[in-house]
Amino acid sequence: MARKYFSLLARFLCLALTLLPLGAVAENLVPPPETTTAIAARRSVSASEIMIATANPLASEAGFAVLQAGGSAADAAVAAQMMLNLVEPQSSGIGGGAFLVYWDAETETLTSYDGRETAPAAATPDYWLGPDGAPIPFRQAVAGGRSVGVPGTLKVFELLHTAHGRLPWADLFEPTIDKAEAGFPISRRLATAIADAPDLADFPVARGYFFHTDGTPKPEGEILANPDFAATLRVIAAEGSTPFYEGPIGARIVEAARTAVNPGMMTRADLAAYQAKERIPVCLDYRVWEVCGMGPPSSGALTVGQILGILSAFDLTAIGDTPQAAHLFIEASKLAFADRARYMADADFVDMPTEGLLDPAYLGARARLIDPLRTMGVATAGEPPREHPEEFTSDRPRPRKGTSQLVIKDRFGDMVTATTTIETGFGSRVMVDGFLLNNEMTDFSFVPEENGVPVANRVEGGKRPRSSMAPTVVLHRGAPVLLTGSPGGANIIPYVAQALIAMLDWNLDPQVAIDLPHVVNRNGDTEVEEGPEAAALIAALSARGHVAEAADLNSGLQVIQIDGPLLRGATDKRREGLVLGE
Template identity: 55%
Template sequence: MTIAAPPDRRRTGWLYALALAVLLAPAAPLPAGAAGDVAPEGATGRTQRAPDRATRHMAAAANPLAASAGREILRAGGSAVDAAIAMQMVLGLVEPQSSGIAGGAFLLHWDAAARTLTTLDGRETAPMAATPERFLKPDGTPMAFFDAVVGGRSVGVPGVPRLLELAHRRHGRLPWRDLFAPAIRLAEAGFAVSPRLHGLLAQDKHLRDDPAARALYYGPDGAALPIGATLRNPEYAAVLRAVAEGGADAFHTGPIAAAIAAAVAGHPANPGDLTPADLAAYRARERPPVCGPYRGYTVCGMGPPSSGGIAVLQILGVLEAQDAAASDPIDAAHRFAEAGRLAFADRARYLADPDYVPVPVRGLIDPGYIAGRAALVDPQRSMGRAEAGTPPWRQGALYGASEGVEHGTSHIAVVDGQGNAVSMTTSIESAFGARLMVRGMLLNNQLTDFAFEPVADGLPVANRVEPGKRPRSSMAPTIVFDGDGNLRAVVGSPGGSQIIGYVAKTLVGLLERGLDPQVAVDLPNFGSRNGPTELEKGTEAETWKAALEARGHTVSVIEMTSGTQAIVVTPDGLVGGADTRREGAAAGD
């Protein structure tokens, strides 16, 4: 099956109408944008552009310098994993607000020769001293979000170095040390501060309080480095040189690990309890992929501790049962939001680290269960708030539901010359993480992805803090296969818990309507996380507000700063799209 639907269906329906709105809208300057869910004021316009095309290989990332580094490695004969490693190291330098070597990631890898899909978990873990009450105040109420974020309390044990080393050991072609060269070169020679990085530095209220971050990113007067200023980070280059020569052990043990632990424990206002032993003990894990059908394709994603793969499959399953893609925009937005409510209700109840909680993965993506959930959708009236279902094969204790808050991230997509592919979503959680810099790198605040309240409805919360546990995520790196099992698309996005809707929207555009990936990622964002129905400010979606309210929706018009990357395999080669809401690019040959 080809990626395009039959011609009579491809040029009709709500998604194509939205695609025309995107293509015909007046061009606007590229906005400063934002990491996570927050955009600088006034950042609503986007520049339209054609998709990128290649015949041999392609790399897509949230920054053009990272995409170029990926292409450099591919040109040198590197594998998809090799390119992803080089891109991650560059992103940690040029997009420090979103991801980095001191964060975590989930990676999907398609081995074209062996025809096998592997999913690797490099999610951060809680220190062994952590307790379920970590984010409660002395009176037993939850801390305010940024009171928990800023400082050492929120820092989890980083997983990126171990994850990438494991992936390289299995699927790398070039020497490990060579993959760090592009980032080291940029860190030492410097790069121009982008509009997006400048905008985020200027508006952040906490990063200046860290002396190392202030010295690197701000002038003597406290003003953010201006757009175009040359930013050098020699301390980060030194860390990369150490890891290039010594492998992940150079990060997880020795002086770098000691410096991380000391910074976490020594924060003057909000210390944490991460230790050198926690860093040394960290291991990346292989997890089973979660896969399901959609419109004749097989869509595969990351399983727990990420909720992203399961929730995307649930949304697509409900939409297919409702045949939402044949609807007008209001019908489609209504059904998409209702599907999101159902998925997020299950996510809140059941999803957590499977090493600590028996997650009913098989039941949550069972076609019969999803069909039953789809039957709850009234085509004319919003359900308001969905309740979690009772999936088959559920085992163990009952758990209370938790919502949680998620923010940042970045996404990397690669297809190499042998047809191997990587889809990796990578994060330090909030913009600029814990606002704690060590040796030129920002530490994550990933522990705030745990539920702040460990008990709900009189039951323990599945996603509560526990020693060594990995917090629930919404990251949804995705790889799609056609009906013959051939690679068709590589997709993913940043955006916190909104990632799920961003990826599902893009997959509908690609797989149902056959839209090119640039159009699909740039479609207006909308959906529901089992709260209000959210419509993207400044887009066609904003005009649907009154009609949706008439169907019982509570509507919120907000910034929805996705950063979706997509690469599609076609008979003529590779076609790539990078979300124009950020500074992404796809680069190939």
């Protein structure tokens, strides 16, 4: 009976949203043009029991239906992720990987779940070196099966559901199966991504799905059905992840990755051996809060934590949202990214100084390197305390656009923040059974060593590439008060750190906080988000010695703030997300 009720609810929710019950609220982030004043006046959505924010309205609606039907945050996350795979295929899906941080209200415990892709077992450190011994160009590496890592998204969401689910696994796939068969209107963001994606039309299956027969990209508003994906989800709904990792779907994945250009190394044994993992969250005490997130192989929580830990030496509340605060943020980011490039990688393969990187004394010493009036230029990595010193050389991050973010709270008090990805937009461009495969192997360092000193994030068989994903939970007195995270490649780290400062130090409403223009520095030149305020900030930073320029900084932040019985939700105006609450 419950299953029948849920199925009907999921199918008709789009109509029901026009008659939301008393207390339900929604915000669509496909707004008309706004003035700066109007943007500053925006406020978050409020609710009292349940809330979800994702990057696409259809995904939010699918997850919200689950919450209304008595599902847990884990159940809603599964439903939302499957819908994101369908309607935002360029960003995430079962052909990629994910990190999740989950709060279990009954046990009052925080657990992180690692669904990061892995390198094929046969991969070696020279994986990205050409015949001449030099690294091949990044763009050349992306397209084709060689860039595909063993996918982890399906396995990690199955693990999450096993631990925290309340509704039947099969029920959670029904909204996406129905939508895949009936079709959905292509959003503006997806249409733009299709038109702008290099090499996408070079791959026959992707070309047949995203383009017309005359080669023109399918436009915004066109109805796009995906019966192949519906068939895939029917199998997974009935049998779990086994057909994907050990059965016929997996066999087709391996075959599809054997592309004519850049053929892949992944085998069926690699798929069968894949494991999603529970990991202990990485946490930092920041003023009166505890900021927790995903540890290695993600650098997200460590680097966000380092930025905040360094800035705890400064009174950001008194300084406020000023050019001086931007200067301090940039300098702290440089120091943190210098450590990230030197030390951070998959801790299952590298002796990571995780505790040392967040040691208060070490961060205090790093903070003393900051001149309040003048930039330090390029920062160098520090020497965090560690038991087993191991020498590494540094590598460099590259921004990405193929990622998504969701945050959820259920009526039982459980909460989840999840960052999910296929790496670059449209991943490897290889499509099979209705979904795209990731290009996560390009997140490894292309250069394995310099002068005989290894790079921590070099390719190794079975290793997980370093990530920047930073799904974050903020605790106060042992209870969650904030969930957040963002897509954006290495820029995820400053996006999340800046949003946390705006909400924690400046006490801004979540929507106002994530609407603030971004400032990004990954230990190089500074990027200031394009907009009416960019020129003045660039001038102020230039006076302090920074090399700064305006840039398109396309974050996708999602936020749920828990303030006693009140929930406040926000979704990034830079994308097309939706907050739903009740």
